[in-house]
Amino acid sequence: MANQNRLTKFWHELKRRKVIQVIIIYAPIAFIVIQLIDILEDDLNLPEFTMLLVIILLVVGFIIAAIFSWIFDVSSKGISVTEPEVPKDGIESNKQVPEKSIIVLPFENISSDPEQEYFSDGLTEEIITDLSYIKDLLVISRSSAMTFKGSKQTLKKIASKVNVKYVLEGSVRKSGNDLRIVAQLIDAQSDTHVWAEKYTGKLDDIFDIQEKVSRSVSESLKGKLQSGELEKIMDNKVDNIHVYECYLKSRPDLYKYTEEALKSAERNLRYGLDLYGPHVLLYTGLGQVYFQLYDSGIDMDPDNLNKTEEYLRKIFEMQPDSAEGFLLSGLMKLKRENAITAFNDFKKAMEINPTRPETLMWYCFIQLFHFGQPEKAKSVFEKLLEIDPLTSINLILPAFYHWLKGEHEKALNYIEKSIKIEPNNILSIWYKGQLLILTQNNQAADYASEQWKNDPGFFQGLLMVMYHAYNGRKNEALEYLTESMLKMAWEDFALAWFIAGYYAVMNEKELAIKYIERLHEKGMINYPLIAKHDPLLENIRNEPSFKKLLKTVKKEWEEFEV
Incomplete structure (x- = not known):
């Protein structure tokens, strides 16, 4: 059976590398050449060794053609070395290629x-x-x-x-x-x-x-x-090619999340406004600039959010059904209001443009994390992975699907895939460290300290907090827990969950409950997660104030409809 499998694989590889096609084409041509030589040998007074020489040349030519076909791939893009066949991972396996x-x-x-x-x-x-x-x-x-x-x-x-x-x-x-x-x-x-x-x-x-x-x-x-x-x-x-060019020049910088890049985008967009006047495309870009300056922590001046709201108002005045406007509005509401009002905007954005990856991602995240509706999110993130399979952050969604159900090993598997696509994705690096700790993996200690040593930043610091807190070293954990982390967590739509877990395992029960209550204010009604699936919260589940909160959350979760 093993020999049979090897022969089957070898036959598949011969076909994949087009060696079989070469043989099919080469054989009849060689036969025709031999027949022509046989017919013309006497008429042309060719030497007696001609037929033998032709056969030898044809055999050598066949070997060269087969080897060339095995090594190289000839296609519309030219000649290139044939790459080994890459086995498909769990997401891609058993999927047929859609016809359209x-x-x-x-x-x-x-x-x-x-x-x-x-x-x-x-x-x-x-x-x-x-x-x-x-x-x-x-x-x-x-x-x-x-x-x-x-x-x-x-x-x-x-x-x-x-x-x-x-x-x-x-x-x-x-x-x-x-x-x-x-x-x-x-x-x-x-x-x-x-x-x-x-x-x-x-x-x-x-x-x-x-x-x-x-x-x-x-x-x-x-x-x-x-x-x-x-x-x-x-x-x-777009009705103005010059506005379009200004927007296009700003686009690459909008995705770099650095102060230099965002300021460059701002200059190009303002240049367009000064030269060509108000335009929804330019307003959309500027709204994104100011939101990202604040959201990324580069410049957390509240005025940046005020400017974002100002441009949102202008966007909707010019284009009431702007999918980009509703996406940005949803992100703003995650900051300033709650997940429920934000979700309504993401839903509108998805209705207008059902294939925008960022919209699908946020729609899924809220369903998974805030609302505790994993099955409702699953079909949407599966669609997202079809249209955007090589963006690492998208693989965080199936990871969260398992993580929030307490299936940490499965979640870790998807985070590993995310890191494989983008090794420097700090969110995936952070999530991997936490999942290693939750699964009690013996790599957790080295991984956490290595990340901090290589780049002692915000998320690496959070990872060190969890590592020490989980292992009963409260004093060491508190050394890494900074005021900026606590401030960010208080304003963020999800970070409060992590801080609550850290405090819970450090036996700081009042602070843990305080951050869970804050998360509830932000629209988090994921009853299965906080009542059962998060092991870090086990230490506070018998607290009267936590039980009272759970009762409220359970009712909201059971009655919730979107």
């Missing part, structure tokens, strides 16, 4: 000016957004697609990693006001072109070209766009 599924690879900037990179990236993102409005078409998100920027992997390999059938790729040449875009749609499974097209025009034609690309993809994969889909695509268009 596509990834839009980052369009290549072939302009003479490398600083035009923002424009090609912006075009990629807009096409992804357009295609996401097409019903029944699974479109890989921007964040996952951008991980392949500059990649030398074959299209088949890329498509396999994100479990899609089709790949759209292209290039952009922008010179002054002139524009030239090349796009091609490829069936990655068969490595065949479905269509390819060149578009030339002026900068103002960019939105028409973008629509033509989306139409071509739609017609190739499912037929003509329905009126509702086309309407959404048209609504997504």
Whole structure:
């Protein structure tokens, strides 16, 4: 049986590396050559050793062709070394490739000016957004697609990693006001072109070209766009190309979460406002800048939240059904109000744009953590993992699905996968340390101290608090617990849960209950978690004030509907 399995695997590898295809093509050609030599040998007065020489050359040629095919992969992207087949993990396993599924690879900037990179990236993102409005078409998100920027992997390999059938790729040449875009749609499974097209025009034609690309993809994969889909695509268009460029220049900086980057984004957006006047796109960007300055802890001046609210008001005045506006409004309400009012905004954002990864993530997080409704969240985060499989933070959702049910080993498994995608993701690093402690893994001590030694930051400090508190070293734990941690936890929508757990295992019962009550004020009604599944809270479950709170939470949880 073992030999049979090895033969089966070897046969599969021969087919995957296209050696069998080479044999099928080479054999009849070699036969024809031998027959021709046999027929023409006498007429051409060829030496007697000619046939033997031809056979030897054909055999040598066959060996070279087979070896070349085994080592190299010839595709539309050129010749590259064939990569080993990567076994699929638990999320991807047993999944068939959806017939109508596509990834839009980052369009290549072939302009003479490398600083035009923002424009090609912006075009990629807009096409992804357009295609996401097409019903029944699974479109890989921007964040996952951008991980392949500059990649030398074959299209088949890329498509396999994100479990899609089709790949759209292209290039952009922008010179002054002139524009030239090349796009091609490829069936990655068969490595065949479905269509390819060149578009030339002026900068103002960019939105028409973008629509033509989306139409071509739609017609190739499912037929003509329905009126509702086309309407959404048209609504997504920006009416001022110069405003669009200012926004595109700010976009890369909005995702870097550093003061320098956010200030750079602010300058580009304000430049657009000063030059071209009020625009919902610029207001959206500025609202994100000020919220992130506060939320990331870079600048926790309350005025940043006031500015965010000011731009939210302007966004909704200009565009009452702005999905981006409702997403930002939901984040603000998590800060200033509670999870229930925030969830209503995330829900509205998802109704307007059901494929925006950030919206799906927050929708799931609140369902999982605050509302204690894991099964209602599961189908949504499974959809999120389909359209955005290579963003590490998304794997935190299935981790929380198990964590909040007390299944810590399963949760740790998903956090490990998250770290594999993004080794420096500090949230995943922090969660891993806590789960190692909860599972009483013998790596916990070394892991916690190593993280603190390498980078003694905010989350690493929290990890040291938990490690010492869990192991009965209260004094050491309190040395790491700073005022800034407590302030952040008091204002945050979730951090109070962790602080409550730390205090509970340190036998600081009143403080533990105080932070759980604060979390309840923030909309947390996850009765199963605080009543049963969180082992850190065991020390306070018999306290009268905690029992009273549990009674209230249980009633709210049982009666809750969304």
